[in-house]
């Protein structure tokens with residue numbers, strides 16, 4: 001049984017807590033939040049202990065791993081403090097706000113010989129897993145063109161509105177688009193060059209962004225993200241991947257199945273897959289992988305190094321959007 005302490009009982013903390021209830025090798029023994037009532041509520045539900053102070057939880061809590069669901073600017077400090085006490089760490093994405101912080105987290109995990117993973121959950125969403133499988137088994141041929149969108153209203157739910165402060169959240173290029181960037185790197189290939197357009201935080205809470213990625217294998221990706229849809233808009237994500245043999249597309253609002261198009265003997269053929277998307281299941285799946293990697297000493301599904309690679313691409317995107325020039329990695 002892996003004993004877990006969870007810090008940050010906000011939106012993602014509550015989602016993760018629900019996920020652990022379905023994992024047979026997991027038991028959350030401690031919750032921590034500076035808004036103590038949030039920790040108490042989850043602790044009551046899980047039969048765990050509630051803490052207001054992280055230091056107290058680190059000293060008194062009985063746990064093997066820390067799950068960091070804090071605002072992004074706090075990830076490094078808390079993850080490293082736990083690693084230095086010999087705890088494994090699962091940290092929400094994005095890993096950190098800077099390469100230096102991300103690298104310091106990798107180094108602390110190495111030095112303390114603990115497992116460390118980051119919540120690149122898109123890899124666990126059925127529609128994205130299916131596209132990955134189609135690419136891996138060669139059914140699309142060679143992927144050449146990728147188009148992804150991830151659009152929503154400004155995330156207004158956060159503690160002290162920390163998403164609004166780009167020094168804390170990084171804005172939508174760092175916070176949002178990193179999901180698709182990680183997925184593209186892992187399923188299609190490493191990024192060579194980035195060109196990006198956005199408002200760079202100059203229009204608070206109204207940011208659209210577009211990244212154009214050139215991959216080392218020659219494919220190009222158009223990656224779009226937004227925090228500027230009208231308040232109350234549905235979360236809208238899409239992808240289109242065009243390979244030399246077939247194309248595959250997904251739209252979470254209009255085509256709940258994934259659609260694959262092929263052309264055989266001059267005949268156009270459409271094929272639909274139905275990913276069953278329980279909202280919390282991908283989060284449960286990513287945590288299940290991490291818990292099992294500890295319990296049975298298995299390789300990580302998502303490594304810290306991979307999270308740093310994705311961070312490098314989005315930071316290059318921010319740099320490009322500020323300078324107006326493409327950035328080579």
Ligand SMILES: NC(=O)c1ccc[n+]([C@@H]2O[C@H](COP(=O)([O-])OP(=O)(O)OC[C@H]3O[C@@H](n4cnc5c(N)ncnc54)[C@H](O)[C@@H]3O)[C@@H](O)[C@H]2O)c1
Pocket residue numbers: 007008009010011012013032033034035038054069070071072074092093094119121157158159160175
């Ligand atoms: N994987 C995903 O799909 C996804 C979705 C949303 C957010 N995120 C990421 O998850 C992380 C958390 O985001 P959120 O939306 O849950 O934020 P949130 O604002 O909803 O929750 C943050 C919580 O942390 C608590 N907190 C702040 N400082 C603390 C401290 N020093 N000690 C203890 N508790 C503290 C706050 O009281 C709050 O309850 C961010 O890194 C964000 O980018 C990931």
